[in-house]
Structures are given as C-alpha cells and as structure tokens.
Amino acid sequence: xxxxxxxxxxxxxxxxxxxxxxxxxxxxxxxxxxxxxxxxxxxxxxxxxxxxxxxxxxxxxxxxxxxxxxxxxxxxxxxxxxxxxxxxxxxxxxxxxxxxxxxxxxxxxxxxxxxxxxxxxxxxxxxxxxxxxxxxxxxxxxxxxxxxxxxxxxxxxxxxxxxxxxxxxxxxxxxxxxxxxxxxxxxxxxxxxxxxxxxxxxxxxxxxxxxxxxxxxxxxxxxxxxxxxxxxxxxxxxxxxxxxxxxxxxxxxxxxxxxxxxxxxxxxxxxxxxxxxxxxxxxxxxxxxxxxxxxxxxxxxxxxxxxxxxxxxxxxxxxxxxxxxxxxxxxxxxxxxxxxxxxxxxxxxxx
Numbered sequence: 001x002x003x004x005x006x007x008x009x010x011x012x013x014x015x016x017x018x019x020x021x022x023x024x025x026x027x028x029x030x031x032x033x034x035x036x037x038x039x040x041x042x043x044x045x046x047x048x049x050x051x052x053x054x055x056x057x058x059x060x061x062x063x064x065x066x067x068x069x070x071x072x073x074x075x076x077x078x079x080x081x082x083x084x085x086x087x088x089x090x091x092x093x094x095x096x097x098x099x100x101x102x103x104x105x106x107x108x109x110x111x112x113x114x115x116x117x118x119x120x121x122x123x124x125x126x127x128x129x130x131x132x133x134x135x136x137x138x139x140x141x142x143x144x145x146x147x148x149x150x151x152x153x154x155x156x157x158x159x160x161x162x163x164x165x166x167x168x169x170x171x172x173x174x175x176x177x178x179x180x181x182x183x184x185x186x187x188x189x190x191x192x193x194x195x196x197x198x199x200x201x202x203x204x205x206x207x208x209x210x211x212x213x214x215x216x217x218x219x220x221x222x223x224x225x226x227x228x229x230x231x232x233x234x235x236x237x238x239x240x241x242x243x244x245x246x247x248x249x250x251x252x253x254x255x256x257x258x259x260x261x262x263x264x265x266x267x268x269x270x271x272x273x274x275x276x277x278x279x280x281x282x283x284x285x286x287x288x289x290x291x292x293x294x295x296x297x298x299x300x301x302x303x304x305x306x307x308x309x310x311x312x313x314x315x316x317x318x319x320x321x322x323x324x325x326x327x328x329x330x331x332x333x334x335x336x337x338x339x340x341x342x343x344x345x346x347x348x349x350x351x
Contacts (some may be wrong), residue, residue, distance in 0.1 A: 129242025
C-alpha cells in the first residue's frame with residue numbers, strides 16, 4: 001500500500017526547498033524504490049491574507065488521512081508570528097500528539113564549525129525537545145490592556161505523563177547511540193515545574209541502566225554546548241529549553257540552513273511532520289539562493305520514519321558529499337552554488 005505524504009510548501013523559501021525535495025523524491029523512486037503519494041496543500045500566510053485562516057477548518061482531518069507531513073516554512077511580513085504559528089504548526093503538533101521534536105546535529109566537511117579546533121564528524125548529537133506542553137501552553141491571558149496596570153500571565157504546564165513519555169524516548173535513543181544523556185533543567189530558579197521535571201526524569205532513568213546521564217542547569221549547559229560539544233550525545237529538554245538548545249547546537253554545527261527536524265508521534269497513530277528549521281527567510285525568497293540541505297536532511301528523517309532506511313542512508317551520504325565541495329553547497333555556508341546546483345547534484349548522485 002502506497003504511503004501518503006501531505007506537502008505544505010508554505011511561504012518564502014519554503015516553496016523553493018520543497019521543490020528541491022520533490023525532485024529528490026522523484027530520483028529516489030526509481031533506483032531506491034521509494035513509493036510515496038503526495039498531496040500538495042496551499043496553506044500559508046498568503047492564504048491567511050486571502051481567507052483569514054492559515055488552513056481550512058477541516059485541515060486537520062485532511063492531514064489525518066496521510067502517513068506524514070512535509071513542511072517547507074511558514075511566516076511572512078505582515079502576518080504576526082503568533083498567528084502563523086498558532087494557526088498551523090502548533091495545532092498540527094498537538095492534534096497529532098507529535099510530542100517529540102527531534103533535532104539531529106553534526107559537523108560536516110565543508111561547513112566550518114565556528115568553534116576553534118572542532119572538525120568534521122566531531123560533533124554528533126541530538127536534541128530531544130518536548131513538543132506538546134511545558135512553557136508553550138495556552139493557559140494565561142492579559143488584563144487592563146493599554147492601561148498603566150496592564151498585566152500578562154503565561155502558565156507553564158508540565159504533566160507526569162508528558163515528561164515520562166519524552167524521557168523514555170530520549171533514554172531509549174541514547175541507549176541506541178553512545179549511551180550518554182543530559183537533561184536540561186533550571187530547578188534552582190524555577191521552583192515548581194523544574195524540580196518536578198527532574199524528579200520524573202530521574203524516575204524514568206532507572207529503566208535504562210546502560211545510559212550514563214545527569215541534569216544540567218540550562219545556563220551552564222548552554223555554555224558547555226559551546227565549550228565542549230564533542231562530549232554530548234542526547235540532550236533532553238522541555239519545550240522552551242529545547243527550542244533554544246536546538247538553534248544553539250545548529251549554530252555550533254556551522255549553519256541553521258542545514259538543520260533538520262522531525263515532529264514525531266512515536267506511537268504512529270497520527271502522522272508525523274518533518275521540516276527544516278531555517279524559516280521562510282523573506283529577505284532571500286525568490287532569489288534562487290536558498291539552501292535546500294535543511295529540507296533534504298528532514299527528508300532523510302522522514303524516509304527513516306516511513307521505513308525506507310536504505311534510501312535515507314543513500315540521501316544522507318549524498319548530502320555529505322554535496323556539502324564537501326564549494327560548487328555543490330550554497331553561498332550561506334561558503335559555497336558558490338545556488339539552490340538549483342545543489343539540487344541537481346543530489347539528484348544526479350542518487351540516480
């Protein structure tokens with residue numbers, strides 16, 4: 001049975017890197033046996049400007065009939081970020097219980113690490129971010145708008161169930177890798193939720209005796225990401241801390257333009273969503289210079305999720321070769337190529 005993928009190119013360079021992904025899927029179909037069906041959806045800030053909604057009222061029902069979602073990027077000047085985020089991404093992540101946000105990070109030949117003395121392959125870590133609750137809750141509000149006493153309240157929501165399932169995922173992942181895990185916390189300053197996080201993580205760790213782990217305060221951990229990223233394997237974090245750590249670690253690897261992500265429902269009851277993390281980049285949209293590697297690396301994650309391990313490995317290897325040469329990497333990471341040149345190289349190598 002053909003697995004179906006909903007494709008949401010979105011805004012800005014999202015449309016350009018999605019076109020690159022579709023060309024790669026076409027190349028993978030023949031030699032590597034990737035048999036997927038695609039449904040393209042025009043959900044975007046442009047749609048919001050025209051209709052007042054990022055996606056139609058039955059959008060989640062539409063996505064629910066698919067096995068995965070591939071997202072280009074969302075965001076455009078004139079549409080507030082909280083509108084585009086809460087109108088599309090967060091409803092998808094929460095309705096489909098995509099409680100794992102997975103951000104793999106590694107250094108490559110051809111993409112210099114900004115840290116002195118750190119070479120290709122020396123950084124190889126994964127940020128596991130809790131993706132459904134924590135600091136990014138809808139609980140709160142504002143009062144006395146526009147007056148001197150105006151106030152805003154935002155509540156963080158942590159549940160034993162939510163912490164347990166993300167901790168179990170992270171510990172199992174560490175067990176399958178190099179057996180090391182760091183849990184980000186701030187229990188010395190956040191008096192209720194972070195001690196609770198620490199307690200639940202510690203209780204889940206007992207089931208994974210082969211994993212060496214510790215808790216680190218988020219400020220100290222951020223410093224250690226810069227000082228000693230080679231030592232890190234799996235970083236487990238709440239929604240806010242994971243959001244920050246994933247961009248920091250991507251910068252350590254040399255560029256957010258090559259950073260991939262997966263929003264996973266590990267139970268596979270619902271579709272999972274895969275997206276590059278670079279955003280829609282309105283400043284370069286339409287110029288043909290967008291870096292497609294973040295999207296193609298997200299395709300690698302999607303292929304593994306859908307059971308195409310051989311194709312995923314082949315694409316991952318071609319991405320590595322593409323980044324190694326100036327002509328087949330884009331200008332944002334020191335290359336001379338453009339979106340088309342990188343895409344054509346990857347497609348030709350896959351065929």
